[in-house]
Amino acid sequence: MSELATEFHEPLLNVLRCVADDKLFLGHRNSDWTGIAPILEADIAFSSLAQDDIAHASAFYELMNTISGEDPDQIAFGRAANAYRCADIVTKSDDFNWANAIARQFYCNLYDYHRLLRLSNCTWSPLATLAKRICAEQAVHVDHVGTWITHLGNGNNDSKHRLQTALDAYAPYAAMLSEKPEGFDTLLEGGVFTDEGCLFTQWKEHVDTVLDSVGMKVTLETPSGLGGRMGSHDEDFLRSLTELQEVFSTDPLAAW
Amino acid sequence: MVAKVDIYSVLQTIPDPEMPISITDLGLIESVNITDTKVHVELLPTFIGCFALPAIAEEIRQKVSGIEGVEIVKVELINDPPWSTDRITDAGRASLAEHGISVPDGSSPCCSASATEQVEFRTSAIPCPWCNSRETTLTSPFGPTRCKTIHFCNACRQPFERMKKL
Numbered sequence: 251m252s253e254l255a256t257e258f259h260e261p262l263l264n265v266l267r268c269v270a271d272d273k274l275f276l277g278h279r280n281s282d283w284t285g286i287a288p289i290l291e292a293d294i295a296f297s298s299l300a301q302d303d304i305a306h307a308s309a310f311y312e313l314m315n316t317i318s319g320e321d322p323d324q325i326a327f328g329r330a331a332n333a334y335r336c337a338d339i340v341t342k343s344d345d346f347n348w349a350n351a352i353a354r355q356f357y358c359n360l361y362d363y364h365r366l367l368r369l370s371n372c373t374w375s376p377l378a379t380l381a382k383r384i385c386a387e388q389a390v391h392v393d394h395v396g397t398w399i400t401h402l403g404n405g406n407n408d409s410k411h412r413l414q415t416a417l418d419a420y421a422p423y424a425a426m427l428s429e430k431p432e433g434f435d436t437l438l439e440g441g442v443f444t445d446e447g448c449l450f451t452q453w454k455e456h457v458d459t460v461l462d463s464v465g466m467k468v469t470l471e472t473p474s475g476l477g478g479r480m481g482s483h484d485e486d487f488l489r490s491l492t493e494l495q496e497v498f499s500t501d502p503l504a505a506w
Numbered sequence: 507m508v509a510k511v512d513i514y515s516v517l518q519t520i521p522d523p524e525m526p527i528s529i530t531d532l533g534l535i536e537s538v539n540i541t542d543t544k545v546h547v548e549l550l551p552t553f554i555g556c557f558a559l560p561a562i563a564e565e566i567r568q569k570v571s572g573i574e575g576v577e578i579v580k581v582e583l584i585n586d587p588p589w590s591t592d593r594i595t596d597a598g599r600a601s602l603a604e605h606g607i608s609v610p611d612g613s614s615p616c617c618s619a620s621a622t623e624q625v626e627f628r629t630s631a632i633p634c635p636w637c638n639s640r641e642t643t644l645t646s647p648f649g650p651t652r653c654k655t656i657h658f659c660n661a662c663r664q665p666f667e668r669m670k671k672l
Binding site: 291294295298299301302305306308380384386387394 | 672
């Protein structure tokens, strides 16, 4: 269907907020590595990943605009902290530690990929078309981060230890990716999405498979409470948001 | 009356800012519609939100407005149908090959449950655009632009780029 019934507008906007905000902030954090990643190819890759993610976020904000009429830049940069719906792993500081950056990327990229697959099956065709298209780009992210997991996991004791420490440290925040967006059940009941089983489980299986291939494992538990998806954020998020909004809050009409 | 063929010949002269090829050969134009003095161009992004799009759209507006009889030019960005590497014309492929950029052929992938199955540069031997050897290795899945990967040919010892298969 190409028309979305009014009752689904707010619930779907909320789902799109979660998806787009995750990508916007992850892209923003990844851009920190431009110019300083450990090797040239990694530098180019993280800059491209950042561009991809921010472009994907932008496409989702534009899609939101077709539902709500709200200006995409205003949605991206003009909200109060508690109106953002990203999971806080995307803004978790990596302290410029490469293992942290890879761990964060690993959890987020795989989760995004499986979430995009589901969005591709949305019965509202504009979202399905966009998600399917982005999914093909996301597959490259999944592939790339898998290469790094293999590289570090099969490296020496030091690289393995650093990666394991990072994976363990980020695991509780990673699990928060799967907090259910408000209104999602309304969309399921209304047939906008079909029930494809537990996304957390599907994501966890993928994480386990990749880590198993390098003899590593991590404990991921279903999130106990609601944080970012309900607008409750931590200090790292607030720091990222202040930085992200710096130009916009100085001059909302600034253009490149 | 403005003729569609005139619009296309002007579009044919507009190069992609990141690729040695025109936007028509790259397959970015989905449609051109003319109503009296008004021209409506539908433009597809290669990659979602490609940063070259505003520049391309602006150049289309400028060049097409210069055609006699045209008063209003509207450039609309659309995502449906999605752009794919299949849309690149034979002339475009030849031009890209001359610049050492290889282009996938065949049908486009779409989402499946297994991520690795879809990434073409892992599943096929990529031919070198310089010497056609398949003895090539992937240097990086990310290149100078979002739509390209970087490879190295072990036969002729040259680096080359390849458009990501979409």
